[in-house]
Amino acid sequence: QSALTQPASVSGSPGQSITISCTGTSSDVGGYDYVSWYQQHPGKAPKLMIYRITYRPSGVSNRFSGSKSGNTASLTISGLQAEDEADYYCSSFTNSISLVFGGGTKLTVL
């Protein structure tokens, strides 16, 4: 089972919006609504930011939003802030091994 495909890096200036893509197949992202997004700061554990494509856990800023089209899911961060600089990982249910992660995207706030 290959990892889901994410861009290695994205960047944006404070106040701007950025989108991180997560591409899979019909066996994972495209076939199910179980896509999640995690934020990871250096040396810290991942933190759940979005689950089931669009849902935000309690306490997560509404600047974070998720969507899906076909085999690609997306995480959008609006009103970019310095504290958003981190690595972001997507994950999806897969009918082959239960769950697969994306390779990760490093977000730089310029």
Next chain:
Amino acid sequence: QVQLQESGPGLVKPSETLSLTCTVSGDSVSSESYYWSWIRQPPGKGLEWIGYIYSSGATNYNPSLKTRVTISLDTSKNQFSLKLSSVTAADTAVYYCARESIPAGDYFDYWGQGSLVTVSS
């Protein structure tokens, strides 16, 4: 507040067995509402799901590790454990325990802080 804490040796010799324990507070590993999972992250690399255990003792493992992995439950101590046998340098990673929602493969809402395990002689 749910908290998870990994513990175990930080250094393991090649060909030996890696053993880690996750102690859960604020929830019960006997809960029928969640799975209890292990995930690892090699230095500078991405996340890899290792496997999970359910309160019934049922397990599911990543096929790439299945022949070497055992996850078990100790309800009396509210803990679950990971054993990975025949380790090599490629198993060097930060190992996280996490609570996984039902259905499996959905999301992980609580994570431990992580435990770095280095495989070296």
